[in-house]
Amino acid sequence: MQAVSKARGLSRAFKFPIFLNSDRFLAPDVLPIEAPHTSLPWRNHSTFSSRTSFSSGFIGGDYLEIKQCAMYMRTLSRAHFSAKASGTIDGSPTEAVKESYDQMLQSVVVKRTMPPNAWLWSLIENCKNHDDIKLLFDILHNLRRFRLSNLRISSNFNCNLCREVTKACVRVEAIDFGKKTLWKHNIYGLTPSIASAHSLLLYAKKHNNADLMKEIMKLLKRNDLPLQAGTADIVFSICYNTNDWPLMSKYSKMFVKAGVKLRQTSFDMWMDFAAKIGDTESLLKIEKLRSESMKQHTLVTGFSCAKYLLLEGKAEDAAAVIQVLSQNLPEAKKSNILVELQKLVNEWPLEVIKHQKEENKKELATSLKSDIPAMINALLKNGLEVTINMEDLELTSKEGILA
Known part of the structure; x- marks a missing residue:
């Protein structure tokens, strides 16, 4: 007392x-x-020093x-x-x-x-579970405050550290902590980067988690992180794998508006998806964008264009596209033409018809049943040696489409 x-x-x-x-x-x-x-x-x-003068005792x-x-x-x-x-x-x-x-x-x-x-x-390297990540983020918070108050360093840690922290979060599936690495204003001294976002998006892709992808894309926008071609590749693949065309359309517009130069892989997925659901209007627009940045077709984009022409009832034009594609492909890859042609006969007709409105299914099935053989005959006349099993084109025996 x-x-x-x-x-x-x-x-x-x-x-x-x-x-x-x-x-x-x-x-x-x-x-x-x-x-x-x-x-x-x-x-x-x-x-501390100033206080000692008052009462050293x-x-x-x-x-x-x-x-x-x-x-x-x-x-x-x-x-x-x-x-x-x-x-x-x-x-x-x-x-x-x-x-x-x-x-x-x-x-x-x-x-x-x-x-x-x-x-x-x-x-960071030794993090094995969620509790390890808790300690990691706590020590980052402490280090940031120490740098600021004692060393007078106000800048964040570099992007490499942030990327490795995010990888650790993904490795142990501490995704809630991983999302914090994308915050522009955070208490941990982390510098958000698109590389960190890609680690999280790849996790979403691995688990076919479109909801997580949406969250990450919102964080990118909110924290002013620039979209890149690699981001589009991952996002498009998630939309494709989850069979979500509206989501693909939404994000493709976002990437185009942001001026992102899409890679061939992105155009492959985008056009293949549009051809799969029979969206001819989108196919035409995507092909126009692709042709502005790329001179030659890939196997996927070339066949997507052929499918577009078949949907438009232009069998001979579809054959011409495949003919040119075959001529431009290296000799080692020409066998892939036959593989894609067989898929066009075996798989695509039923897939594209399935995505049509009920009242349009019968009309499209009738059209494809005549146009696909016409395309194959045109290819044979032009000297392309193809042997295609046409039995699977009997759409009347499958799912009662023409019944």
Whole structure:
């Protein structure tokens, strides 16, 4: 009590607030590791020095207590995370990650020095579960604040670090944390990049998760990350694999509007999808865009154009497109023409008819049943040696289309 009275007297005498009961000196209930280096008196060396002039006896006498407080809070921090982790499916953080985390935390909290970069890279590489990622993001938060308050470095960590952090999140399927790496304004010092977004999009592609893809695309827009040709490749493949043409149309417009120069692979998926559902209007527009940036057709885009012409009832023109395509292909790939022709006969007619309105199905089936053989005959007349099994073109025996 006497010590308390004396301290309060000093506070009144020098008009300097001394918070004896402040939570600056108590272990907080939430995020205990944040308190030591954000609020304890030795956080700012200049402030510390100025205070020693008021009462060297007071500061000197309590320094050991403050140091012990920091050690206690570090211990509490580990216990807090261990207890929290025990209730998760993934289990506790791995030993290697905990060791790196404790070393780095001691460096910034107790020693007041920036830990070696190798420790952080080691922590990232050793992440094996969701709790490891929690510790990773917590230490990133601590490092960012230390850089800002002690080293006066306001810039974020570089893009390479952000990319590797995102990869670690994807590796252990901590996708909620992974999405945080795309935030332009974040507390972790991470620099969002399109490379990080691609890691998340590839995860969405692997799991055919169109909803996750939509979330990531919203984050790209919200955080002003530029779309790239590689982004279109991944997005188009997800739309194609999930059979979502409206979504493909939506994002293709977005990429075109953004001025992204699409790759051949993107045009392949885009045109093949349009041909599969029989959207002739879109096929014509896509082909126009493709021809503006690419001189030659791929096997997929060439056959997509042939399918467009068949849908328009132009069998001989469709044969001419395939003839030119065959002439331009390398000798080693010419056998692929026969494979695609057989698919056109075996698979495509039923697929495209399935996507038509009920009242149009019979008309299209009748048209294709006559136009596809006409195209094959035109190819034979032009000297293209093809042997195609036409039995699968008997649409009357399948799904009752002409019944």
